[in-house]
Amino acid sequence: MLYSKTTPEDKRRIFRDRLATGELLQFPGAFNPLSARLIEQKGFDGVYISGAVLSADLGLPDIGLTTLSEVAGRAKQIARMTELPALVDADTGFGEPMNVARTIQELEDAGLAGMHIEDQINPKRCGHLDGKQVVDESTALKRIRSAADARRDDNFLIMARTDIRAVDGLDAAIDRAKKLVDAGADAIFPEAMRDLGEFEAVRNAVDVPILANMTEFGKSELFTSSQLADIGINIVIWPVSLLRIAMGAAGRALDTLTEHGNLTSKLDEMQHRADLYDLVDYEGYNHFDTSVFNFTVAK
Ligand SMILES: C[C@](O)(C(=O)O)[C@H](CC(=O)O)C(=O)O
Ligand SMILES: [Mg+2]
Numbered sequence: 497m498l499y500s501k502t503t504p505e506d507k508r509r510i511f512r513d514r515l516a517t518g519e520l521l522q523f524p525g526a527f528n529p530l531s532a533r534l535i536e537q538k539g540f541d542g543v544y545i546s547g548a549v550l551s552a553d554l555g556l557p558d559i560g561l562t563t564l565s566e567v568a569g570r571a572k573q574i575a576r577m578t579e580l581p582a583l584v585d586a587d588t589g590f591g592e593p594m595n596v597a598r599t600i601q602e603l604e605d606a607g608l609a610g611m612h613i614e615d616q617i618n619p620k621r622c623g624h625l626d627g628k629q630v631v632d633e634s635t636a637l638k639r640i641r642s643a644a645d646a647r648r649d650d651n652f653l654i655m656a657r658t659d660i661r662a663v664d665g666l667d668a669a670i671d672r673a674k675k676l677v678d679a680g681a682d683a684i685f686p687e688a689m690r691d692l693g694e695f696e697a698v699r700n701a702v703d704v705p706i707l708a709n710m711t712e713f714g715k716s717e718l719f720t721s722s723q724l725a726d727i728g729i730n731i732v733i734w735p736v737s738l739l740r741i742a743m744g745a746a747g748r749a750l751d752t753l754t755e756h757g758n759l760t761s762k763l764d765e766m767q768h769r770a771d772l773y774d775l776v777d778y779e780g781y782n783h784f785d786t787s788v789f790n791f792t793v794a795k
Contacts, residue, residue: 497780499576504607508651511581511609520725527739529577546735547585559619564590572606581609589613593638597646610653623687624714637679644680656681688715696727705730
């Protein structure tokens with residue numbers, strides 16, 4: 497009912513404990529608060545909150561136009577809908593290292609279990625596009641040091657994402673990953689790895705959890721969870737997939753509506769009213785007032 501019963505502190509502790517097992521944790525991207533609950537209901541380990549989705553949702557390209565307040569606000573709405581830990585994309589940290597410090601505290605206050613900050617310049621772009629540029633080493637490390645210094649809960653996960661692979665190659669990515677860990681990163685997100693061997697090389701170079709980004713239509717092949725688990729990856733995200741699927745289905749439904757004048761042929765593809773009510777725990781609200789849920793919904 498209402499929101500999550502697990503406190504942010506507990507979510508972070510549980511997330512850390514699960515990461516310590518070394519198993520692969522699966523974090524699909526929630527495109528809104530309701531979908532976070534669906535991810536939980538389907539038995540996943542956590543919820544990813546994507547910057548690409550957040551900006552697309554506002555009708556903006558993913559080039560660093562969203563503000564800290566927008567991201568923290570939406571991430572809070574999503575994180576509080578689930579008992580699962582939520583990991584948010586903090587882009588380049590929303591400014592200078594001092595701003596990064598504030599970003600961390602805002603995201604802690606918003607109930608997130610962790611976040612990642614990348615080493616791209618601003619304006620940034622999707623990590624799977626050509627023409628990226630990264631900041632110099634000193635700036636990249638300062639972002640992470642500020643993040644680690646600013647947190648008040650040691651279990652809040654500071655993940656460093658490096659986009660340098662596409663600019664300077666795999667060796668540079670490994671070198672930067674090691675330095676980011678020395679600067680205080682609890683986990684590494686090596687962006688736009690070409691193949692499993694590259695993920696494995698980063699995995700073997702550092703002693704912290706590694707995230708693999710299985711975004712579609714990008715530079716990485718779409719490996720299965722078991723392939724990623726086999727090489728010791730600890731978190732896998734499908735950041736934009738549910739939004740792509742929902743928008744694809746919505747587009748096709750609008751075509752059907754234009755063609756047939758109704759959506760009867762689409763009923764099987766829709767989330768049923770009963771399943772929606774189940775997901776929002778409509779019946780549970782009888783706890784406050786027994787007349788809230790005193791009807792039945794035909795299945
Ligand atoms: C992971 C990512 O940062 C995101 O915002 O979800 C994006 C995903 C995408 O654009 O496909 C990324 O830069 O990889
Ligand atoms: Mg992003």
